[in-house]
Amino acid sequence: MTLTFRLFVLFTLVAGTAYSAEIPVRSGAHDTFARLVLDVPKEKKWSLEKTATGISVTITGHTDGFDISRVFDRIDQTYVSAVDGDATSLDIKYGCECQAEVFRSGSMLVVDVSALTTGSTDKNQNIGLSSLQFVGSTQLRFTPDQPGNELPVSNPPSSLDAPVAEEAPNFLLSEAPSTMEVSSLKKAQEQLANRIGFAATTGILRPSDLSVTVPQRQQRPQIDTSIFNSSIQAFEEEQTGPPSGNLRITSSSDVPNTEVRDTSTTLGMQCIDPVEVRVQDWGGTTSFATSISLLRGALFSEFDKIDKNVAVELARLYLHFGFGAEAKQVLLMDADLAPANRALVDIADVMEFGSAQAENYLGNFTDCDSDVALWAILSAQNLRPSSSVDSSAALLSLSSLPIHLRNFLAPVLSRKLLKYGDEVAAAAALRGLERTVEPLPSAAELAKADIELTRGDVEAAQGRLEAIVASNDQQSAEALIRYVNTQLDAEIEIDEDIATLVEAYAIEMRNDPLGEQLQSTHVLALAKSNQFDSAFDVFQLMRPSGSISDAETLYSTLLFLLAQNANDATFLKHAFPAIAERGNVMSTKTTDALAQRLANLGFFAEANKFLSTQTGTPVTRQRKVLLAQISLGLSQPRAALAHLGGVAGDSADSLRAQANINAGYHDAAYKLFSGLGDEDGRTRAAWLSENWQQFLGSDDPVLGPMAEATSSRLDISNTSTGMLNRMQGALEESATARRAIEQLLEAHPTHGRLQN
Known part of the structure; x- marks a missing residue:
């Protein structure tokens, strides 16, 4: 058995979410914080700004606003008292002495709002953002104990790679450090940053995909969206060695990472114990x-x-x-x-x-x-x-x-x-x-x-x-x-x-x-192999039994294949009973295909009647062109022009030019045929026009000599050189006119026979 192949398929690929509508804002309640989640594609940039009452998140390039109707379905107002937004920004108002932690997780932007950590005195630093710092087994932070000894802090970036702790351990002495000590610590920090930068540039050091465990910080579930890498050991195997934090060393002696697993879903539902599904x-x-x-x-x-x-x-x-x-x-x-x-x-x-x-x-x-x-x-x-x-x-x-x-x-x-x-x-x-x-x-x-x-x-x-x-x-x-x-x-x-x-x-x-799908596929296979009589017989046997749940869609597809592939006799045999039935629901594609085939075979009245019974279907560009073609077949040129109103394209202009000729608008038809490059149509429109001499020049291959002959005038002035000269000029003009008429009749023999 041989199967025949042909390359053709149509799939809609979805590659990502199109942002032409409001961004939904979802929420999830946790014991110590409230979570808001926005679906923002990876290619969309975003920025964060602190306001007097909370924070404002702006999505660059987004102008369709936010859907905040269900924000408080899952959370109360303990941490978030209000959420408002305009076309591009989402304003989040705190419900307490709060801080926000914002980070991206794949195609989602996550905002966690929680109460300020006990002992935190700087209320202006209430946005958790990662700065360029080394994160090893502990978070390296320089926390001055007294005012005036603070180290300069650069403005944090507007995006988060790994949230930092709200409160970090103080690695300095309990007493206030001296100026020399602060200077030494700053120098050590700069040297460490330079070394880390050099290691990252040479490839020895790169970011780790795993989350970071920071001491003295409430653990919050993070979302791991890293792409699966089969080279990583199975997570269920217990790993040993010092944790590497958010930096991964890729030298000859790689340091294994410590696993940090999420314990809840994005919307705050607690995950069940994996032991329950360890098949x-x-x-x-x-x-x-x-x-x-x-x-x-x-x-x-x-x-x-x-x-x-x-x-x-x-x-x-x-x-x-x-x-x-x-x-x-x-x-x-x-x-x-x-x-x-x-x-x-x-x-x-x-x-x-x-x-x-x-x-x-x-x-x-x-x-x-x-x-x-x-x-x-x-x-x-x-x-x-x-x-x-x-x-x-x-x-x-x-x-x-x-x-x-x-x-x-x-x-x-x-x-x-x-x-x-x-x-x-x-x-x-x-x-x-x-x-x-x-x-x-x-x-x-x-x-x-x-x-x-x-x-x-x-x-x-x-x-x-x-x-x-x-x-x-x-x-x-x-x-x-x-x-x-x-x-x-x-x-x-x-x-x-x-x-x-x-x-x-x-x-x-x-x-x-699979039985129902196989029955439907059998009907389609018969139609695709041009066995239309058998296809309709099988369908009519299945139709009253109710064995096909979507019989209307199958019937519509069968009629479309009939209009596309059947010979004329087979088409007419099955098409007329189908269009005579009342209540058949057909797709727009099937309706147009049946009407087009009827029009091509000259059944303009039947095609027009069939289309008039298909109510509720959209009037597409293809439908307008088809209605114009049917109107021309019914000798209704002005109706055809009405159907073509606002429709552009060569096919529409060709029908529009023919409708203008049939309606007697020969000048308009001449311009349309000229724009289409249709020489025969242009000549015919010019021949029928009362102003044909204006459209044709002497170089026109058919009507040019005729135009020149009709535009010539006999010289009857008294200044002529004599009667014989005048008669000779008239005879020459008469011969020229005769040649032009003969050339015209040769080019249009039908016109000549009609005149004779």
Whole structure:
């Protein structure tokens, strides 16, 4: 069986969020601070300014304001008393003696407002911003004890790389330092900064991706949005060595980093303990059969009462080996088990269905920096573009799973991340499987085909889909649906064998969740292989049964393919019954295609009647041009000119010129044809115009001699040299006029026959 390929696909790529609307301001309540989150793309610059009552955040280039309607849905006015904004700036008013800490996290700008730290006396320094300072195992700060001995402090920058502590330890002596000591400390600070700068310039020192733990500072959850790097050791392995803070040394003896994990989501919801989802640790120490036997034997006591601890352990063992239905069955054996182990229920649904089926508990934790992120993403049926997702943590957790779970879960994760818009992470989810010696499973091949289609590499995707179909695997039917769908907008037919194969799968899997898609794909495959009679027969059989949930969309697509590809006889056979039916909902594209085909075949009245019955569809530029063409076919040139009002383009000007000729506006038609470069139209308009002599010169190949002949005058003055000379001049002019008329008749033989 041979499959025919043709490169064409249309995908809307979304590369980022377009900022042509208000920026929503979300909030989250914490014990010791209030958090505000703004969705601001990475390429957008922002600035921060202190006001008399709080701070003002300005987004450069943004002019559409902020949506602050839901700011106080999650927080009270303890730390933030009011939030207001104009077109470009967001004003935040403190509700206490507060300080603000602002930092960027990927495509989000985060503002944390908290009370001033006890002992802080400088109320002007109430904006937490990072300055160029060394951050090692402790924060190096120079804090004068007495006025007059302060070191000069430069203005902090308007963006934050790593928040600094509100209160730092004092490394100086308890008594006030002398001028010499202050000078020595300043010199040491400058030397240290120079050395750090030199190390950073030569590549020995670079910023670390991990958060910084600062002594004597309340720990607040930060958002880790660093891109997953497979070269970093697994975070679950305990690391030793001195912490490196926000500087990473990349010499021959690298200093390992200390892990600092987020403990809450962006909006303040406390992340669950990663131990609850550590599926990779639930395998047991014996074989699967032995472990199952032992646990099932201990599941009930001698009084037939279920042991809940054993039930949970048994469910976890099932999940480790990928048995979701069995795990969920165990959890439903007692009324208290499922509510107490909601994470296990969601994981069981993921194993069985690919996402959580009931109330999605894990879906609230997609941006937790732990193993929780993986199962939260997998449990979500559809990730919203506005959701905050920690794909790095999910990929790291995926790589720690046993291979039998990775083979199943990696394609699922890849497709969810691809739908979310993270193409890089979607490809990374499959990369771990490609490194194994085993061939990629069909599900992973199908996920790779989706990535290739998103990138526009249709030819490679078609080859991959063909191989999946030929493998006769579990994913073959889904790959066949993808294959047919990628051909819908192509200008070539598909083989009839493909339609036959789709029909076979549709019959075999009629009770499967894919059954409805296969039935719809069968209709489209018949149409794409020019088997329109069979396509309409199959559709009419399925239509009354209600087996297709979106029958109107399928019918509209079928009629569009009919208008585009069917021969004239087949088109008329199926088009007239379709347009005669009342209540058919067709897309604008299908409506225009049917009317255009009718007009091309000369059925102008039928096309006009059909368009008049399609109410509620937008009058696009294409529709206006089509209505003008139909009006000309119905000998209504002035209606055509009305339809073309405000429509530009050569096709519109060509119809406008023809409508002007038909309406008798030959001078306007002559100018339009001249602008289009249509010599035949220009000559015809000039010939019909009463002012044709003004439009034509003597060098015109057809009407030029005629214009010259009609403009000549006989010399009848008394000053002529004699009658014979006058007669000879008249004969010459007559001969010239005759030649011009003969040339005109040769150029327009139809006119000559009509005159004769």
